[in-house]
Amino acid sequence: MWGSPIKGPDPTRGMVFQDYALFPWLSVRDNIGFGPASRGLARSVVKETVDKFIDLVGLAKFANAYPHQLSGGMKQRVAIARVLANDAEIVLMDEPFGALDAMTRERLQDELLDIWQRTGLTVVFVTHSIEEAIFLADRVVVMTPGPGRIESDNPLLLSRPRDVASIEFNDIRRVMSAKLHSHHGKKAA
Amino acid sequence: MALVETVPPPAAVIVEKPVGKTPWERVKPFVLAMIVPALLLAFWQVATTRRWTRLIPTPYEVGEYMIDFAVGGIYDDAFSATLLTHLMASMSRVYGGFALAALFALPLGLMIGRIPTARMVLDPFLQVMRPIPVTAWLPLSMILFGLGPRSAFALVCLGAFYPILLNTIFGVRSVDPKLFEAASMLGCQGNAQFYKVVLPAALPSIFTGLRLGLGLAWFVIVVGEMTGVPQGLGAVIMDGRTLSRTELVICGMIIIGIAGYVSDRIVVMIGNRLLAWSPTHHG
Known part of the structure; x- marks a missing residue:
């Protein structure tokens, strides 16, 4: 990718799974902050990053909700924000809408x-x-x-x-x- | 198009029930729960006053004895006002044995769930040991741990061990593989996944195991206290049996039932707190 071979999972390539694979035990905020926190960034930096992307996907009001309380569209936005917060430059989406009804x-x-x-x-x-x-x-x-x-x-x-x-x-x-x-x-x- | 405007209200908000229940709705669960005990009590009353059996005391006699057992002042025999002593003795064995069981079963379960070699070594052995009832262990336990509280402790521990172990293994093994991929993709790999993914994902199942384990600890307390301990609700029931004092036996049974129930409710309350994220975990 961009001239360098792909060796394995890498934060710059974010993945949005078909059923989003959000962590059900984490709130929206903590799901988005999972990547930055895993990389050992300071708590204030993580918070700042999360705030930025939670606003970007319009979920500020649901920061403390758990995934099972969200609609499919909101889960998708969390999944996207999660990879964006982790500095993804490219997002892979594998049939994310495959299992949904036409309206959704x-x-x-x-x-x-x-x-x-x-x-x-x-x-x-x-x-x-x-x-x-x-x-x-x-x-x-x-x-x-x-x-x-x-x-x-x-x-x-x-x-x-x-x-x-x-x-x-x-x-x-x-x-x-x-x-x-x-x-x-x-x-x- | 602004995203915020397309957002439907979250389920969390809708779930809030309207306040202002009618008085009937408030007492309904209690009333419904009381139907079966009331019928049982009525049947017991009829059966004993009509003398269908002479060996079982009437509810009134048991009630009276319960008061004497709790605070004394009616019969003033060897068991008067000793309820608290026996209850505390049993509770210390139930919670102690349960804690010891959790101490062994949790790490073992995590290991068997995560490490295939550990599973192949231990799983067949444990599957064979599991069907052996605690009662069957009684003689061996008395030989190994002697007559008295240590034996009781060991038997309670054994009773609580398997549900904790099996549910922990199940919880660890049934983590959605997608979550590992997601964690890897986000830069959380190797051993860090154990704490960040496996443990939290397995928590509801582990919790179910702990709840069942504590229930079984109460369940086996009578067997555990057949080992010649002087105090404890099981010991009281055994004494009641040898002395043909059926009212004592029934008092012991009622207290174990209530104590087990209260202890389960407390665990459930803690669980609802800790597992608020889990849609399927409300007891």
Whole structure:
């Protein structure tokens, strides 16, 4: 990554899991502070970092709530804030919306775009949904199934906010579908 | 779009129940809980006054004896006003044996749960030892620890040991693997994960084990005090049995029941405090 090989888990690559994998025994505040605290930063520095990112994702009011008290969207925001607070430069999201109903998924997509626009974060997003890829991504990488190789790399120049019902959107969707025609596979954005 | 405006109110706020319960709602749990004891008491009363059995005293006699047992002044025999002495003796064995059991079972459980070799060495042995009831250990315990309180202590400890051990192992082994990945990703690796992930994640299960263990410690106190100890509620029940004083036996049973119940409620209250984060852990 950025010229250096990847050797193992590293705080600069944050991961947002499908079910967020928040620590259920920690409050929102302590979940976000987990990384900085693990690195042995001073308590005041941890607090400052947590305050900054808790505000960024709009959860200041829920700082002391536990994960089971939060909605799916709020959990996602905690998961993102958690990796941001740990100095992540790139966030990997592996089908984070895979298990959700369509309504919730749309709301979370909007929230993700909102955070992405405010932070300028790089997100690698794995999805099986062509529509999701086109709605979110600047760049869509189509993967072949097992072994996962890159089938094609497609920059998306569609302006934002994107409308899934627009003609342009559907043109792109048609092209992408064709690329997936022979191999049914994943797309990364 | 401002994020804050899209935030639904948290479950924590909604959960707050409206104040101002009706008087009936307030006393309802108590009234419902009293139905079965009241029926039992009524049946006991009828059975003894109609002389279906001559060996069991009436509730009134037991009640009277209970007062004498607690404060004296009615029969003034060897057991009058000794309740507190016996209760304290039993409590010291229950809590002492429980604490000792926890002292062994917790580290052992964490080890068996975390280290595969320890599991392979110890688990088969413990699984074979586990079904052996505490009663069966009584003779051996008296040989090993002698007649008296040390034996009682050992038996109570044994009774509390397995639930603590097994629940600790279960708790440690059933930590969501995703949480380890998440911790690694956030820079918490190796042994630090034990304190930061394993222990807190296993805590609800460990707590259940402690609660069951303490319950069993009360459960086996009578067997534990069959070992020839002069004081204790178990000893009182055994004395009542040899002297054919059934009212004494029933008093002992009631007190063990109440003491065990109160001790469990205290543990549950502590648990609700410590495990407020756990949605499934409210007893």
